[in-house]
Amino acid sequence: MENAEKGAGESAAERAYRELEETGYGYGPAFRGLSRVWTRGEEVFAEVVLPDEAGGPDGFGVHPALIDACFHAGVFRTDTAGQEQKLVLPFAWNDVRIFAVGATALRVHLSFDGPDVVSLRVADTAGVPIASVGAVIARPVATEQLRAGAGSDWSRDVLFGLEWTEVALSQPVSTPAIPAIPVVQSAADVTALAVSGSTEGAATADLTARAGGAGAQELTAWTLSLVQAWLTEPALEESRLVVVTPSPADPAVAAVWGLVRTAQAEHPDRFVLVATDDRDTARQALPGILASGEPQLALREKAVLVPRLVRAVSAGGADAG
Template structure:
């Protein structure tokens, strides 16, 4: 606390009393209450000193680095190439920065919607003066979070321009090309409006069960993507209505990816693609052709989907007045390969803990080591103690007491404390944590192990018979072990592997 100046304590006491009267409704003559003219509150030692953070240019300020902003919600920067032959756009897409992207989940992976790749390509093309996306093929899904680069190349003699989208999930990765396409120099034609809505003779469809059915085949959509509200079947295909929820912001988008993606969900109602049930297999956009944006900023759409091939549809989207917003000459969809999708996660982007089996050396095993309660432990040698599961607070408190009493003993003594649990860790597929309080105690003991290496061992067993292997397992000098069918397993960091087969 600061040292008070002479008279400051009395002044503060007086002003505190006046303030107390004021908040109780008493009218206060502040001018007469203050010590003298020119006095400013507060009258304390830190007066005129500011302790809030003053604004300063961010470390990633684009203009300070000579880079222009991209003027798009999904893009971070735009870089016209120095030789004037193309444009480069960069972005870092994460569910934290763009929470609505986390609502597009395919087989338990957050996947950037194919409609977002189209939106990014159209924005990049517009910078180069190209407005019609003749083709865009999505070569591999992009798992988020990821860093992106959208590259628009130089114009060919016929005026067309290539576009490519690259991504990687970590700086340690090589770049992967996720989409490649071509812009045409031919301006887009303006389609006829959808003024009659719904079309005459259209059959209304029940959409109440659409999203549960899509979820059942691996397409889990959040509220922003669950924007399809009505659908009709026509002789030509389907007509659907989509509307974003009120909290969705369309500012800066040509066509919000969630809005266009929701329109494609109508294909799950069946009757357009070859799959008669529509939802028997999860499908994602694979190849786009003849994509044109006619108006920007829509948050509601009328959409007509027409079959033009066994797995291909044409699409026309209009605003609530029927004025065209976007058109697609041909969109081809492909089934999702769940195993390939999982394996596309960067092998070096994340490490996890796996329990690895270790060979036993019976010759190195020590004498039999009975596991006792704490009160029955022996004074000499390694001590193996049961940590029984119980109420969470009581179990962790008991583990702490064991540790404190043990560590208070002679640290030079050649002995270890072995805490034995059952059902506290998941080691093999099919394991379940049946002792949640003991599992919490494992976390506590791990902290103690980091401070007192080689003095504490954690062992989880699946059956009392596994204790016969305990002396040989302890000879491995592992701080943590799980005995399953008498075989010891130790935790190791490893790269993730696909959990779904193709």
């Protein structure tokens, strides 16, 4: 086995990160974990240490900075010696196994199956197996592609954010007539409604009074009982339950919104979420809300808002769209 530092004027790590930078990789202090390297034929062995800048290993099977450093030793592979080095990125990971967690230093064995496939075995400093990867398949990427990806053109294509946009309902919010849409406050109410057959295509569940001072567990438990009851009644299959809440800025109400959004995803057109600062206004707006077909709405001072995806704003403050 040959020490990669033998006869060299720089350490293995210094050489590796110099050559990686020349190829197009830029590793900061948190990702410079390569320490020592040896070669044996076409195999590469190394020692890597988790840098202090990367933080501790808690929460990871193997810390990402540590596992990434294992592949930095590939600079010393002999089967591609003399060839022009290409910038490559991992494309597929196969047969990944983790045997132990918490390691901060690894002994590494790299073997290669062609220029684009590498297998990995790692152990701790005592030789106890930590992880193995049957094959990591890499694909070349042009430096120009990465530079383009960081520009505004890429931002315009893929970065979006959520924005509440004002819309007009078919029936104005200010309409004084209050529709006779039934209100349910318990699973028993839902059952009674189903038996009566008088749903008018919808019913409301009003959390605005309950939300004051109630915790997330209490509100979500109450909402869940209504949602489950609503879904188990065949007579209500063509009806929608309108869940009226205060602003989801309240963490407890936000939990309710998360629960109902999940129900909406699993059962389209069965639930409607309405946030309001005035329960009477919300009730007056129910015909327009139901006619709109919107699954989520917010009523604010006679304005009706719905969530829409919009082009994200760049870090500099300019609209990426």
